[in-house]
Amino acid sequence: MERALTGRSSSRRRRAKECGSVAVTEERSSPQEAAGGMGAGPALVALLLAGSVLSATLLAPGRRAEQDVDEKRPVELKMDQALLLIHNELSGTSLTVYWKSESCYQCTFQPLANVSHSGKPAKPSVTAVSVSTQHGSILQVNYTQGETAACRLEYKFGEFGNYSLLIQHASPGASEVACGLVVNENPVDSNLPVSIAFLVGLALIIAISFLRFLLRLALILMVFVNYGGGKYWYFKHSSWNVSWDMVRIPGVLQRLGVTYFVVAVLELIFSKPVPDSCTLERSCLSLQDITSSWPQWLVIMILESIWLALTFFLPVPGCPTGYLGPGGIGDLGKYPRCTGGAAGYIDRLLLGDNHLYQHPSSTVLYHTEVAYDPEGILGTINSIVMAFLGVQAGKILLYYKDQTKAILMRFAAWCCVLGLISIALTKLSANEGFIPINKNLWSISYVTTLSCFAFFILLVLYPVVDVRRLWTGAPFLYPGMNSILVYVGHEVFENYFPFRWKLEDDQSHKEHLIQNMAATAVWVLIAYVLYKKKIFWKI
Template identity: 40%
Template sequence: MDQALLTFHNQLTEEVQVFYTSDYCYKCVYQPLVSLKPNNKNASAQISTKFTLTIQVESQTRNKTLCRWDQTYMEGGHYSIWIMPVAFNNPICNLYVDKRPNNPHLPLLVAALLMALTALLFVMVPYIYRKRCTLTFIKTICCRGEKYSVDNEDAHARETAHGTGEAKPSRLLSLDTFRGFSLTVMVFVNYGGGGYWFFQHAPWNGLTVADLVMPWFVFIIGTSVVLAFNSMQRRGVGRLQLLRKITWRTVVLVMLGFCFLNYSPRDGPLSWSWLRIPGVLQRLGFTYFVLSLLQTFWGQKEIPLRVHHWWNPVQDVFLYWPQWLIIILLEILWLCITFLMPIPNCPTGYLGPGGIGDDGLYPDCTGGAAGYIDQWIFGDNMYRYPTCKEMYHTVQPFDPEGVLGTINSIVMGFLGMQAGKIIIFYKKKNVHILCRYLVWAIILGISAAILSKCTRDGGFIPVNKNLWSLSYVVCMGCFSFLLLGGMYFVIDIKGWWGGQPFIYPGMNSIFVYVGHSLLGFYFPFSWEMRFQASHWEFLLQSLWGTALWVLIAYLLYRKKFFLKI
């Protein structure tokens, strides 16, 4: 899978060597592929078909490059390259296809069509059924739906208060759907995403589908914190009680992440042979802790009404100036450490992967300041197989959930808090909410374009998920505002969609995340694959495991079981 066979035929009277590099590998040193003896000798090699490769044939006797070409090879193809002499002793390299390759995207296309057909059926069948409910009493029985407000506090907020007859505030449906959509994509990519490279994390700089999920979760945490704390503060919940709640949730998230991250069936609950400290839930827990403190100490219990004040159009920003000051100071700290901190044997401000990248000049400088700080704090108790290891041949461990990136995780969550403040300040003014979401998306999108220069590797600060770079945060903030705004319009304003099926895992996100992390690679969620030469079975397994967790979340929703922390 994702491999092709290259056979080189040397018809020269001298020995040649073949080297290669990937176009995705930034300024990488050419790596040896095969060595060919003279006079009709041949050699074969398997190559990756994920990215375009540059292949270079060099003469050992002349110390000269004979030919070089760029080519994207297809999965399962067999190719022959004939190195032949021509006039004036200038060799040429001709490429021939011996076996036609497979179409690696055919399974993905079939799966997309089947899911589109299924979604259409789920939309059309209820629509046709509702059209039949013409009489009032039939509408009351068949077409009654729940109303959702904007207070995203807990899963049971839809119940009516006993003995008072007053309905408790309920959840923002679009936010639950956004959370469930993010979680569903996360489960799919954690199951391998069908083996497609664009459903896996980028080797270093750049964005893939897998790189979108974590920032969405952080953004949603920020929005939920504002909505939930605003509701609790209006109900008179004291600051001390809020601090207890914050501390308990943070400790539980961190411990869950620590235990399940280091779980090993062979070594027991904790794998002492390799104890990784940073992790996804640990970062989410710490980010939640900081954002909650911001909202607890510097949040607004009541919205002041100043009819003719100059800051009315931006009161959701100016009234929270202490929070903004803290976030700006945190970002300045990130910039200073990243670009000004001296690192032994590495250039100051280095953001590369090390290894064979950057012409092989900084092989042990993976991640620059971020990697150096993590090694100083955690030693070898970090992630030992970073996404850059395969392509850049790095040898240093690097953790994408490290200390320095957590600063920008807090900044990302604060952007989500801004989305929640907009909903509170402009409640029942849907046009204002959507317009402000659009304005924030435009500002953040332009900022990302400037910082990255609209390139993958050549910007001031490249978009990089491993480092949680500033350009990555503002880029993902742009996507988050657009996606949440779109869902808010379709679900909460127009009511065209109820959020199914994503709303179900969105309301039980902790259960689904922990469950798929703990049991995801056991039957019936996965099995030992027999056909590994193509994406068909791999994609089926990824979709099957994801669908099972969505089904489990739906059954728990029907049973009104919601795992809360």
């Protein structure tokens, strides 16, 4: 078998070639302490983020050094890819190799490579291809003539690894075909940099205060992810369109605006003052926080009924009624243009394809053919439901002020009720439930599940932050107080120094991780300076 190694070009991009096989298969804090916690904010931010960045830089393995490369059959590998050498040892038989991801639910196989027949018994025909390492892969080998299956195997490839797929007769003289996978060169552990950065940061957090990691963390994570998240596929986020002909009408801030507007109008019209006696007496009606808001609950129920009716009963041309799938190659390729079912159809009908998000996350796995917007019109109904559940949490705090036990009991009750609803809707299955959890659709099961966890976090943090005051919220307090400014600012200045610079190797997760963590650290420090100067940007 010819030998090939995996190396890099002068531009430091990885190149891979044919390769021979190596192996087969608790105390109350005082006001002074609280003030000290606030004053320690910048030092804490610098310590945490600098420690994480440096650890990812110094401890994580780099990419392999350049190696001599056979230039016959170059395959340039990018991030989240591996080299697969397909060896056809069947004399006189051409093969076609198909591929699909294990995470692609009910998807059809996609062509990967055509492999010519072996010319000589001792010299197999070899074809080099790149394969995805984001999820497990299913490979199926078919005879080119007749397209009948010869063999199939499942494997999770590692990034920048070098593998050989051996297709041969099960035994000399036998007609059965066997497929075997050989590891020619071990993959790199590209998850190690982010793991090291996380563990070092976590250790520093624990050394200072364990609870400082929990509050107001979401905004910092959002900045990190939006800047690229180290280019790891599970942090991936695409940019917006800028052409007026293709401008995206729905969006995150647009949905927030509509959601807050609807919920605020409901409260302005129907809300009642909190009875003074309710905040003083423990004999308050156990459901006072709910019964006082029955008009709002009625509107919310009507809105949810509209979502259910449109989702499951609206006829969609060319698609089954009530379809919740991704379209594309999913569902065995039967409904390629049905992405999102009624939700996608309504957006395309009212807004037009050109004004929707053009790169939904489903495109990568399911090869969808139509635009789909995860912040579309129909999903906004469920975001209103979720926001109103947040209002309900606030009413618990108002109606049972200074009654810690009553507050915690209600947080726990809501957590359990919403969790049980999620279990009933999903049947504890990713794809087989009545209404699967789906962020792109903002399904009602997604709302109940997320709200369940939100009430659980309130249950844990309320006694720590609001009752015992063990933590001031630093350093996550600072960006949380200026969330809109940080959100808009990090989008506008995304491509400017010091948030981005030219990388020596743009196919290295480690370099992207360092850049994105540094940009996140800068925005946290900017938020701290604005906090100290009492500059807050509000809508």
